[in-house]
Amino acid sequence: MEIAAYLLVNHIASDPQVSVSNAVMYAVLKPIVFGVFFVAMMGLFAHSVWRMFRLMALGQSRSNPIKDITDRIGAVIYLVFFQRKVVKEKFGWNHVIFFWGFLIITVGHIEFLVRGVVPSFSLSFLGDGLYHLILAGEDFMAFVVLFAVVAALFRRLVLRPSHIHYDSKEGYLILSLIAMVMITYFGAMGFAIAGKDPFVTSHAKAITVSNTVASFFVGMNVKLAYVLSEIFWWSHAVVLLTFLNVIPKSKHIHLLGAIPNIFLHKREKHKAALSRLDFEDENAESFGVGKVNDFSWKTLLDTYACTECGRCNKYCPATRTGKALNPQKLIHDIRGNLYLNGDKLLADRGLFEVTAAPADWEPEVPLIAETEEGRMKGVQTSREVLGACTNCGACVEACPVLIDHVDAIVDLRRYLTLTEGAVSAEWNNTFTNIERNYNPWGIGADKRADWAQSLGLRYWGGSEDAGKYEFLFWVGCAGSFDITAQKSVRALADILDAGGITYAILGQNEQCTGDPARRGGNEYLFDALAQTNVATLNDLGVKKIVTACPHCFNTLKNEYPAFGGDYEVLHHSQLISQLLEEGRLDVDVGTLSKVTFHDPCFLGRWNDETKAPRRSLAAVKRLQVVEMEDHGRKSLCCGAGGAQMWKEEEPGDVRVNIVRSQQAIDTGAQAVAVGCPFCKTMIGDGLKHHGNEDMPVLDIAEVVAGALTPGARAKIEAARQATTNNG
Ligand code: SF4
Ligand code: SF4
Structure with a gap:
């Protein structure tokens, strides 16, 4: 009846043509009509959300229980409320404005929606201070969101970054709806103040933007202002509830999906491992x-x-x-x-x-x-x-x-x-090679340790060796069979000996970790290799492993635990960096003065290790390390991962390694340092394509080994001699 009283005082009394019964009728009908509309729109929304849920439930259940609840809540706070990933990108702050704007406006709109049905409702029971804060926040954020809409349109129409698709009209529809929500809000509030609505004018001081809007209508006929405020009120209600129903059917579905998805995310410690398939399941078709x-x-x-x-x-x-x-x-x-x-x-x-x-x-x-x-x-x-x-x-x-x-x-x-x-013929061939000779090249398995024969390295022969060696040096297929990669593992062997590490290799007992098979989709082959390798490592009592291949590193560290293999696994850059830090490795000036480092994806991004390689390189005296345009966790792939090494690239404009090697050339570095045998090949090929075959691509181990002092070299000789003496 608040509306009726207001109408009586401000309009009906001054206009005999407006009857009391009309005023009362509007006051009575407004909540009823709005109530029906509100319930219908909320019903439609609930139906859409229920459909989403039922469609999602068509998928397979996950066997892993949801643990680490506190961490998951932390991730939601960090990523949703603080938008930490969003703000790392250009224009991220615009999204922050939208997010917080809508959050604050939603709180304020509780009052708007409830008052539509119960006109006497007010959030003022929260106390003047908090109530006015909510109103002020709502009012201010509505204004800021309008600017964010303009900025988003500018980005879409003028800046047009290439990674975003602008063909869809949906984005424009959404932005228009957001703008209309805000404009109708200011219309309703501004005209309500001009029309002397007692409820709105009682807290007009808190809503400064709406007050400013109202100032444009000073002197306006009060009745006209009132009618306009009601028109805007209804427009606002219609646009708002329409927008709500657009959410589940548009890109804004993420407003419903993002929070549960972040809460249920794959935990950091499992993120670099793929799931295991159950090949024992007899019902699997x-x-x-x-x-x-x-x-x-x-x-x-x-x-x-x-x-x-x-x-x-x-x-x-x-x-x-x-x-x-x-x-x-x-x-x-x-x-x-x-x-x-x-x-x-x-x-x-x-x-x-x-x-x-x-x-x-x-x-x-x-x-x-x-x-x-x-x-x-x-x-x-x-x-x-x-x-x-x-x-x-x-x-x-x-x-x-x-x-x-x-x-x-x-x-x-x-x-x-x-x-x-x-599968492609090339992948098929690779899988056959692995099946027959336990390496993707298909070179005889008996030749796996040939590279080490002249070096006098130790072999981990049985479980009794567990007390003799601190580390198992996992050489990997590339280190064993590829001539370019052999230079890297030889250099690593030198560093391990120079650093006084006790280690041994598996020789012919080592088989491919299965990474190319797994990434190419041949989980069956991967499963068999993982089981064999884990059995070998466990039988030998291996606890600590060092490897110069990030793919082996990732598989041994993150994927073998699902097969019963739990080891402390280090990428060689981590061990080198550790030895340098502990003063166990003496390095001086090498042959290089300026290098750039290419982060391997399975080290930098998947395993968050971007510092150890740079620390290792920085230890070489007078060596400057310069960065490529994309580096660290945002590095650009060399193009070899995901079993791409073993087949031709799919059709495209340019090969990945050509783009990456150009980035290396652009740094003006004298050489490219890598931490992966496959990156070494890909970048090397890319440099050749650009006519820069003279630019060397060297593993971190080669760069560091090339700078070892004569004293460190003497330690290598002594270690090798000791092996020879011990037979
Ligand atoms: S999947 Fe969607 S939300 Fe994630 S980065 Fe790509 S476009 Fe953005
Ligand atoms: S190649 Fe593209 S889709 Fe595949 S992992 Fe890398 S970024 Fe993702």
Whole structure:
């Protein structure tokens, strides 16, 4: 009746043509009409959210329990409320404004919505101080959000960064709706003040922006101002509740998906490991993900969390070099496929039925198209897309809502490889080589230790050696068979001896860790290799491992624990850096004066080790280390990971190693330092392509070993002599 009283005092009394009954009727009808509209719009919204939930539930359940609750809450606070990943990028602050703006405006709008149904409601019971703070915050943020809309439009229309897709009209619709929410708010408030609405004018001092808007209407006919304020009030209500219903059906679905996705994210300690498949499961009819419901519900939740920020595309080496792979699109294609097929399945179910899709369900549209040209955009991915991923993790690293693109890609590759047998001839050949000779080159397994024969290295022969050697030196296939990589492992052997480390190699007992097989989707082969290697290492009593290959490092450290292999594993740069720090390695001036370091993805990004390689290089006297445009955790892949080393790159504009090696040349460095045998090959090939074959590519171990003092060299000789003497 508050409205009726206001109408009586301010308008009806001064205008005999407005009857008391009309005023009372409006006062009575407004809450009823708004109440019905509100309930209908909220019902529509709830229905959309319920559909999202039911579609997500079509996925497979995850066996791992949700632990580390406190850390998970911390991640939500850090990433959602503090937007820590978002602000690292240009324009990130604009998103922060949107996020906090909407959060604060939502609190203020509780009063707006409840007053629509119960006109006497007010949040003033919270106390004047807090109440006015809420009103002031709401008012101010609505103003700031309007600026953020203008900035976003400027970015879309003028700056147009290449990693964001501007073709869709949806982005403009969303920005228009946001702008209309704010404009109608100021219209409703400004005219209410001009129309002397007693409720709004009573706290007009708190809402300074609305007060300023009202000042433009000073002297306006009070009745007209009142009518306009009501028109804006209704417009605001309609736009606001329409926007709410656009959320689950647009890119703003992330407002619903991001927080649960971040809370349920793959914990840091497991992020670099892929999941193990259960080959003992006799009921399994296929392996990997061939249908959208083969994904876990968590991967389907990932697709709801995407903000379409395009950061994954910006850093993806495949996207950057014009391949068909675009990680953001891949996530959206999975979601599109879920919607298209899932909706049809749900149509035959009761509204409240929430279960996984039946095992024999055949979705109408397959998830993976055979060719890129033949794929239905928006609902399918293709073999070419999946084949282009280097597993570099740049997408995962960049994603502000912790989406696991790589897990999804490898799950899909597993299906192609294990269930369909649809792998490239090159990968097939690689897998056969590994099966027969336990290395991807297919060189005789009996030749694995040939490189070490002239060096007089020690072999870890049995469990009794566990007391003799501190470290197992895991050489890896490249170090064992590739001539370029052999230079790196020889240099590392020198450093270990110079540093007084007791170590041995496995010789022919070492087999490929299985990384190329796993990343190429041949989980079965990886499983067999992992079990054999873990059995060997455990039988020998190995506790500490050092390796010069980041792929072996990652597999041994992060993936073998799922097979019962728990070891302390160090990348050689970590051990070198440690030896230098402890004063156990004497280095002087080397032959180089200026190098740039290329971070291997499986060291820098997946295992967060960017300092040890730089510390090791910095120990060489008078050696300057300069950075490439992309470095550290944001480094650009060399193009070899994800089993790409073993096949031709998918079609694109340019090869990844050509872009990366150009970045190295641009630094003006004399040489490129690497920490991975595959990076060494790729960067070397890239430099040749640019006509810079004279620019050396050296492993960190080679750079450091090249600067060892005569005293350190004498220690190497002594260690080798001792081995020879001991037979
Ligand atoms: S892992 Fe690397 S190559 Fe694969 S999608 Fe992500 S960024 Fe692209
Ligand atoms: S997947 Fe992540 S990084 Fe890529 S567009 Fe979506 S939110 Fe951004």
